[in-house]
Amino acid sequence: MLNIKMMKPFYTLQEGNDLKLVFAYQYFSIIKENEVYQFIPVESNEIRINIQTTQIENLTDIFVFQRGTKIFRVRLFQLLQISDLLDHLQSITSFHVQDVKSGDNSEKSSQEVLHFEKENLHRLIDKALLEGDREQFMSLTEQFKTEEAAH
Incomplete structure (x- = not known):
């Protein structure tokens, strides 16, 4: 030894x-x-x-x-x-x-935050549709397209 x-x-x-x-x-x-x-x-x-x-x-x-x-x-x-x-x-x-x-953990956390932000944006788009708020709907869908293009 x-x-x-x-x-x-x-x-x-x-x-x-x-x-x-x-x-x-x-x-x-x-x-x-x-x-x-x-x-x-x-x-x-x-x-x-x-x-x-x-x-x-x-x-x-x-x-x-x-x-x-x-x-x-x-x-x-x-x-x-x-x-x-x-x-x-x-x-x-x-x-x-x-x-x-x-x-690695911080990367996973960042991905989770992005996922939640995306879900929140979907909910806001749905809310704008239900309320008939065309201006808000157009603004949010444009924001969604911009974020999708970035990722």
């Missing part, structure tokens, strides 16, 4: 639904058999996560760790299985995942 001693991305980059966690020398270390191994960016240096699905996308990438002349190479999916890496990733990415989910 490996333990993550320290895991701080050198920087994070969000591109759409993808979040890249990029690591450098002193920002990622593991403990293997009571010895600390430092990450070295020889092969892969990033973890890519789809924050919509919270799935890691580069599971086959190889991460290299070094202690003196000893080098330890491990694929990301193996590192996830034999260490507490997932816990560290969740604490790092929680802000980005929450941000995307709240964005």
Whole structure:
């Protein structure tokens, strides 16, 4: 079993639904058999996560760790299985995942508001027809056509 001693991305980059966690020398270390191994960016240096699905996308990438002349190479999916890496990733990415989910909720709310506004406009048109208010009817139908064209 490996333990993550320290895991701080050198920087994070969000591109759409993808979040890249990029690591450098002193920002990622593991403990293997009571010895600390430092990450070295020889092969892969990033973890890519789809924050919509919270799935890691580069599971086959190889991460290299070094202690003196000893080098330890491990694929990301193996590192996830034999260490507490997932816990560290969740604490790092929680802000980005929450941000995307709240964005989804606000989009749903906006769609609901548009739906209610459209229903209200229909009711006002019906009311103008029942009252025989031609001017109001023409104004509301014009407004309805404008909003339909915008969406």
